[in-house]
Structures are given as C-alpha cells and as structure tokens.
Amino acid sequence: MSNAPLRVVLAKVGLDGHDRGIKVVARALRDAGFHVIYAGLWQTPEAVVRAVADEDADWLGISLLSGAHMTLMPRLLQLLREAGLSHVGVLVGGIIPEDDVPKLLELGVAKVFGPGTPLDDIVAFLQQAPRDRHASTAS
Amino acid sequence: MLAPLLERFRQRDRLALARLLSLVARGEQTEEILAGLPTTAKPARVVSITGPGGVGKSSLTGKLIAEIRRHHLSVAVLACDPQSPLSGGALLGDRFRMPAHPDDDGVFIRSLAAAGGQGALAAHLPALLQLVESFGFEVILLETVGAGQGDTAVRALVDVVVLLLQPETGDELQWEKAGLLEVADVIALHKADLPGIDRAEAQVLAALGLSAGPTPPVLRVSSRTGQGIADLWQAIRALPLRRGLRRDADELFRLTREWLAVRFAAVRATPPCTALLDRWRTGQVRTEAAVRELLRLLSDSPLDHD
Ligand SMILES: Nc1nc2c(ncn2[C@@H]2O[C@H](COP(=O)(O)OP(=O)(O)O)[C@@H](O)[C@H]2O)c(=O)[nH]1
Ligand SMILES: [Mg+2]
Numbered sequence: 001m002s003n004a005p006l007r008v009v010l011a012k013v014g015l016d017g018h019d020r021g022i023k024v025v026a027r028a029l030r031d032a033g034f035h036v037i038y039a040g041l042w043q044t045p046e047a048v049v050r051a052v053a054d055e056d057a058d059w060l061g062i063s064l065l066s067g068a069h070m071t072l073m074p075r076l077l078q079l080l081r082e083a084g085l086s087h088v089g090v091l092v093g094g095i096i097p098e099d100d101v102p103k104l105l106e107l108g109v110a111k112v113f114g115p116g117t118p119l120d121d122i123v124a125f126l127q128q129a130p131r132d133r134h135a136s137t138a139s
Numbered sequence: 140m141l142a143p144l145l146e147r148f149r150q151r152d153r154l155a156l157a158r159l160l161s162l163v164a165r166g167e168q169t170e171e172i173l174a175g176l177p178t179t180a181k182p183a184r185v186v187s188i189t190g191p192g193g194v195g196k197s198s199l200t201g202k203l204i205a206e207i208r209r210h211h212l213s214v215a216v217l218a219c220d221p222q223s224p225l226s227g228g229a230l231l232g233d234r235f236r237m238p239a240h241p242d243d244d245g246v247f248i249r250s251l252a253a254a255g256g257q258g259a260l261a262a263h264l265p266a267l268l269q270l271v272e273s274f275g276f277e278v279i280l281l282e283t284v285g286a287g288q289g290d291t292a293v294r295a296l297v298d299v300v301v302l303l304l305q306p307e308t309g310d311e312l313q314w315e316k317a318g319l320l321e322v323a324d325v326i327a328l329h330k331a332d333l334p335g336i337d338r339a340e341a342q343v344l345a346a347l348g349l350s351a352g353p354t355p356p357v358l359r360v361s362s363r364t365g366q367g368i369a370d371l372w373q374a375i376r377a378l379p380l381r382r383g384l385r386r387d388a389d390e391l392f393r394l395t396r397e398w399l400a401v402r403f404a405a406v407r408a409t410p411p412c413t414a415l416l417d418r419w420r421t422g423q424v425r426t427e428a429a430v431r432e433l434l435r436l437l438s439d440s441p442l443d444h445d
Contacts (some may be wrong), residue, residue, distance in 0.1 A: 003226055004165045030228035037250050040235035051234065054249055056157035084154055133377035 004129055006126065009057040011039040011048045013076070014068050021115070022063045023123050025093065028119040034126065045076040059126060064094035069104065077108050089129065093117070141168060145175040148274065153247065156238035156274050163266045166249055173266055176273040182383055183272040186375055187293055190303030190319075195329045196282045198362035199303065199371075201237035204246055206372045207278050212247040215276035217267060219260055219283045222252035229397045233282060236296075247276065251281050268296060285319055294322045300379045301325045301371070304343060306335025320346060324381075325374050331359035331366055402437045411436055 010026050019041050026036045039051040052060050093113045101112045111125055147155035163169050188196050200216055207214045222229035229252035239246045271279050292301050302323035328340055347354040356374050360367035406412050419429040
C-alpha cells in the first residue's frame with residue numbers, strides 16, 4: 001500500500017545483562033531506513049507484547065542469550081496470537097543451539113540469526129520480506 | 140477499508156488506535172479518519188514535555204506516568220524523536236525509559252518519527268492528538284525535543300508546556316538564547332540531584348526576572364531520586380486548560396462578528412438609521428457621535444435571528 005518505513009520493535013527478554021548486540025542491530029536497521037523502537041532490557045513477554053501492540057510494529061526482534069528460548073518463545077508467540085498480533089513477523093537473535101532452530105521456526109518464528117550474523121544479512125532479510133503482513137488487520 | 144478500523148476504534152480497541160496513529164503519522168487518509176472519530180465527552184489535559192536532548196524528558200515522562208496513575212487518571216504518551224534525514228530511518232529509544240505495567244490499560248505509550256522530519260511531524264500532531272484524545276485518555280504527555288522559537292507551533296496545540304533544563308557544564312545560556320523560556324508554562328530544573336543545581340536555578344530565575352509579564356513556576360525535579368515529581372504534577376494540574384480557553388474565546392469572537400453582521404444588515408434600512416445617515420451627511424452630527432448612535436441602534440434592534 002505504501003512504502004512508509006517499517007516499524008521494528010527490538011527487545012531483550014530474560015535476565016542476562018548486556019545490550020551491545022541489540023543496539024548495534026538497532027543502529028544498522030535505522031541506517032537502512034527502518035523505524036526502530038528499542039524497548040529495552042529484561043523485558044517480560046507481556047511487556048514486549050504491549051510494546052508491539054501500541055507501537056503498531058511490523059516486526060519484533062527478540063534478543064536471547066540466556067538459553068531460556070524454548071520456554072520464552074512459545075509463551076511470547078502465544079501471547080502475540082492472543083493479542084491479535086499474528087501478523088507481526090518475529091525474529092530471534094542470539095545463541096540458539098542448532099537443534100532448536102527448526103523448532104522455533106515451527107512455532108512461527110520467521111528467522112533465527114546466530115551470533116556474528118552480518119548486519120547486512122539481517123537488513124536484507126527484512127527488506128525482501130513481503131510487505132503485506134497487515135492484510136489481516138488493516139486496509 | 141477504513142470503516143472497520145474506525146468501528147474497532149469506537150469499541151476502544153487499542154490495536155485500532157495504534158494503526159490509525161500510524162496512518163495519520165504518515166499523512167494517509169487523515170481527513171477521513173478525523174471525520175469518523177467519536178466526539179470526546181471530556182477534553183484531555185495535553186502536556187508537552189520539552190527541552191534539549193539528554194535533559195531527561197523520557198525519564199521524567201516515565202515518572203509522571205506513575206504519578207498520574209496514582210491519581211487514577213488514564214494517560215497516553217506520544218514520544219517524538221527526530222528521524223535521520225539521510226536514510227529516513229529512526230531509532231526511537233524513549234519508551235525504554237518509561238516502565239509501565241503491561242496489563243494496565245490506563246497507559247498507552249507510542250513512539251513517533253514522521254517521514255520528513257520534525258516539521259512534518261508537527262504538521263501531523265493536531266490529528267495525532269485528536270486521535271488519542273478521542274480514544275478517551277484523560278492526560279496526554281507529548282515528548283518533543285525543544286529547539287527554540289519553532290516550538291511555538293507545538294505550544295498552540297497543548298494546554299501546558301513543561302520545559303526541562305539541567306545543570307550545564309558547557310555554554311550555560313544556550314536555552315536563553317534559543318528563546319526556550321518564553322514557551323514554558325512550568326520550568327522543571329531537572330537532575331536536581333546533580334551538584335550544579337543551585338547555579339542553574341539562579342541563572343533561570345535571573346533570566347526570568349528580566350522578562351516582562353508573569354513568570355512560570357520553577358521547580359526542582361529529579362527523576363533519579365523522585366524529588367519534586369508530585370509537586371510538578373500539582374503545578375501542571377493547577378494550570379487552566381489553555382486549548383479549551385482558546386477555543387471558547389475564538390467561538391465567542393466568531394459569534395459576535397456574525398451577530399454584528401446580521402444586525403447591521405437588519406438596521407441599515409430602518410428609518411432611524413437612514414435619518415442618522417442624512418444628519419451625518421449634512422454635517423448636523425459629527426462622525427464620532429454618529430458611530431455611537433449607530434452602535435446604540437445595533438444593540439437596541441430586536442434580533443429575530445436567535
Ligand atoms: N543525574 C540524573 N540523571 C538523569 C535524571 N533523569 C535522567 N537522567 C539521565 O539523563 C540521560 C538522558 O535521559 P533521557 O530521559 O533519555 O533524556 P531525553 O533525551 O531528554 O529524553 C540518561 O542517561 C538518564 O539516565 C535525573 O533526574 N538525574
Ligand atoms: Mg527522550
């Protein structure tokens with residue numbers, strides 16, 4: 001419908017402390033023309049879903065280092081569905097064991113980016129993804 | 140396909156509010172959207188939180204949210220950030236400093252960066268505010284970077300302007316040169332926990348002392364310690380709703396002009412008026428007296444219009 005900038009919410013769930021990686025991604029996406037909403041560290045799944053809703057995000061990028069991905073991600077995806085936000089694309093970044101990647105994709109995650117993924121790859125993935133995710137809720 | 144979205148908005152669906160804000164921020168279908176909004180029963184109190192980058196606008200907004208909720212008022216935040224003129228992208232980090240309970244429907248926080256920069260955003264602000272107000276929020280906090288004289292545009296859209304200043308290390312009087320003080324209804328000396336606060340307060344009071352007219356209250360506030368937050372909200376609450384006042388005055392002036400036009404048309408053909416005109420033309424009555432006489436005729440004449 002339009003080529004307005006896509007809105008991406010970036011958040012870090014779980015208890016591990018540092019946010020360098022997510023901030024680097026945030027800047028790269030901004031420089032590629034996205035509107036990036038940095039929702040912060042130590043977010044609960046509920047707070048992330050609220051941010052995605054109020055910010056009318058097209059994408060949600062979750063950073064995980066804590067190893068809790070197989071409990072956090074199903075819960076998060078479930079909450080998104082319950083909130084009427086199934087149209088939002090979900091990306092996961094962080095240290096995810098090889099075996100768990102297909103499981104996350106099965107759950108509905110659009111893409112998993114391991115540590116050291118070139119920023120260009122992340123930007124390219126979002127740029128080539130279909131723009132009509134909104135079909136279910138808007139015009 | 141706006142109708143279903145507007146219907147959901149009327150049913151107080153937050154996702155519909157969020158989506159309509161996106162459309163309006165991009166300047167898409169604004170007229171149609173505004174035409175479809177329910178009228179607000181009670182006007183919101185719209186408060187702009189402004190000041191230079193880094194002064195702590197987002198942190199203070201976060202504290203005010205909690206204070207406002209303590210008074211059982213619902214609150215929406217529009218946090219506006221500049222976007223990169225080169226890429227059109229933006230990094231919106233304000234909500235990160237505004238912790239809110241995710242299950243509290245009385246708080247809505249939205250980050251905004253309009254295509255075309257701060258100027259374009261200002262152009263869309265009236266409609267954005269109308270959307271949030273129409274949804275029913277009782278307080279609206281608008282975070283914008285204060286850049287000096289240009290902010291008078293924002294001032295006209297809000298009830299109360301809170302200007303944040305902080306103890307400075309560099310060129311202390313930047314804000315004075317920028318004409319920032321003139322737009323303020325309340326001045327918050329923020330980061331009052333820092334050592335330079337006495338000097339900053341003295342400078343602000345001195346600068347205000349030079350200006351004519353009433354001076355805004357100056358409060359020491361710290362988002363870090365919580366000092367002055369409750370007092371700041373009391374100061375904001377104590378001020379009149381400027382938008383409402385202006386709207387009433389404009390309405391009154393408009394009605395008066397219409398009333399005058401109608402009466403003038405009715406009176407000018409009547410015998411007392413033609414007689415007055417004759418006496419004035421022939422010099423029997425001086426102009427000033429004739430004007431007074433005419434005004435008396437206008438106010439005496441029956442108004443069959445109302
Ligand atoms: N010392 C002190 N620092 C503060 C206070 N409030 C905010 N800050 C810091 O000021 C910086 C900018 O805050 P932010 O709210 O993002 O400012 P904004 O750019 O005006 O929105 C951050 O590093 C905050 O931690 C305060 O009351 N005291
Ligand atoms: Mg800010």
